Amino acid sequence: MHQAESPATVASRHENAVTISARDVTKEFGGVKALKGVSVDFYAGEVHALVGENGAGKSTFLGTLAGRVSPTTGSLTAFGHMITGANPRASRAAGIVAIYQELTMIPARTACENVFLGQFPTRLGIVDHSKMRARFEVLCQKFGVHMDADARTDTLSIADQQLLEIMRAYESAAKAVLFDEPTASLGESERARLLDIIRQMKANGTTIAFVSHHLDEVLAVSDRITVFRDGSVVASRPTSAWTKQQIVTEMLGSELKSTLQQRPLRPTQMPRDLLKVSDIAVAGLLYPASFVIRAGEVLGIAGLVGSGRTSLLRALAGLEPATGRLEIDEVEKPAPRTPRAARALGIALIPEDRKGQGLVLSRSSACNVILGDMPSIARFRILREPVIMKAASAAVVNYGFNLNRLSAPARTLSGGNQQKLMLGRWHHARPRVLLADEPTRGIDIGAKTEILAALRKAALEEGLAVVIVSSELEELLVVSDRILIMRDGHMVDTLDCHSDDVDVERILHSAFAVHAASLHTEHA
Incomplete structure (x- = not known):
């Protein structure tokens, strides 16, 4: 249950206008509910932190606001505009800009060019480079940084590339900026600089949504904290009413789990x-x-x-x-x-991104199992289908994989069966x-x-x-x-x-x- 705010707190918060409002937002992925009836309001000139365990739903919710994720049900409004479907362009048109861990810079472009992508200043229909550089210098001064306008972006640190994203958002006159784990790859000094910039944006009236696992910085920079657990909002109140310990308690839930009963047995003798x-x-x-x-x-x-x-x-x-x-x-x-x-x-790896880094989706399931070990089962450099099927069958049979699907392309399999192919591959490789x-x-x-x-x-x-x-x-x-x-x-x-x-x-x-x-x- 949400804790009630005092009338004075409510009155002071409503001096600022509600800029973004989510009502009963749900999202299902293949029958799994990632969001369950989420309702949250964001205000102008406020830093609103969203916290929760990995998988709690906070980043999925941020994705709905940014137009990356289409809600299954519910409504989203931003600055008087309805946000419908997965449409990042519509969210940007409403004044929302998202800044993710995975930055969107073009590596071969200069720092200056990346800030003004899509909004180059022109003169007589031609990009006005002198005006663009002058504006870049103004932005650097505003954010208190020194950066070479002509530096290739791929030569810059992650922190500086992230700053370019913020400059781009500022230059586009963004009214709301969504930060998803912005400090995850930053050092202490870089984190401090970013939090100062967020405070500056807040002072200018920008609406800030801030997702972070670093609770100390959440408490330091936010005005309000909302806790997600298992796809639902379980608590939301002003930052002054939270301690770090209370946040973790809400993230865990009232039924704090003790030891699980299905632990592995302690070995009778210590293995080598x-x-x-x-x-x-x-x-x-x-x-x-x-x-x-x-x-x-x-x-x-x-x-x-x-x-x-x-x-x-x-x-x-x-x-x-x-x-x-x-x-x-x-x-x-x-x-x-x-x-x-x-x-x-x-040493063998089963990667997190099995589709992008582990499997060749267009090839058969059997071929994916023996991938990387084809020379050892080829005869005179020729791979024969019966040999491939026999080797693949032996590798996956103990993992509950339906052997009738070995001829099917890997892209047609469920996520669980794709992961069983990865296990089978490394079973084969020993x-x-x-x-x-x-x-x-x-x-x-x-x-x-x-x-x-x-x-x-x-x-x-x-x-x-x-x-x-x-x-x-x-x-x-x-x-x-x-x-x-x-x-x-x-x-x-x-x-x-x-x-x-x-x-x-x-x-x-x-x-x-x-x-x-x-x-x-x-x-x-």
Whole structure:
């Protein structure tokens, strides 16, 4: 239930006009409700923060306001205009600009050109470069930064590219700016600069929606905080009425879960160390981390968006320019710098984006299973269909995959079956270490259970070291033996999932840097 505001608070807030209003907004993806009757108002000259666990619905809701996501039901109005369907152009026409983690700069263009894309100043029908540069300098002065107008955008830091996005929004006379995890990739000084700019925009009367997992900055910059949980708004009140501990309590819900009953059993004897990681690091993303993974163990990695968890997984897979050392089966090697080098070490990755990075959607399911290992099953460099089908069948048969679908293109499969193809591929390749990035994202509950069981089975029966990054904390607790906690690029904690005092609440304490004693005081 929402907590009531005092009459004085309501009166003071309504001195500012409601600029954006959402009423009973729902959104379904393949039968899964991502938003459930969300109603929120935004005001001029106010920073309104939206917080919640990963998957709570806040970014999906922001997408409806930006015109990226079409609501299934409900109504959205912005500055007197109705927003209907997935239409970013209509949202921009209403005065709404969204700034995402994934920036929209054109790398080969200059900093100045990117700010004025679509709105170049002209003279006699020709782009007026001198006027554009002069205006760029004015914007730099306004935001208190120094930047070379002629610098190629791909040579700039993420923070400077993000600033260009804000300049573009300001130049377009945006009346509302939606920030989705804007500080996730920024350092401390860059974060402070961005928050100062947001305060400046607020002072000019701009409506600000601010999604962030960093609760300290939420409390520092916002005027109002709305908490999402499981696709619903569960609390909304002025920032002055919140503490960090209260926010986490609302995110978790009143029924704080204790330990789950389906934890893996503690092994009777300690298995041998399979992979030792020493000081693995990625400049600007991941600080040196060291840990050990044992044969037959499932190691979970938890953390907020931008915490470094995916950077750690990608570094192990050779997808980031990492430094450090790995020791596999007592053989020491430098951290892999390419996916091929990782595979040579026996390290395989199931990527988060299975469609974009894992599968060739136009090829058959069977071909996708043996992808990367075709030379070993080809005879005289010729791949024969019966041989492909036999190899693919053997790889996926234990994962509940319908063998009759092996001839079907991968694009025709459900998300769960596509993920089973990825599992089958690495079963066929026989790695020593299997990395899985968000392995249950976007699949139904039945398939989730099968995928988690398959990963657990791969560890127990085949002796693999399995590493899982997941936003689904309850799933991590069910499948993992230990969980590493990442925060701000650092490995800050290691939790033993066989321990009775490890639960979702404990993970969030570490991820948010909230002290357990403080949170328990809030429950009292």
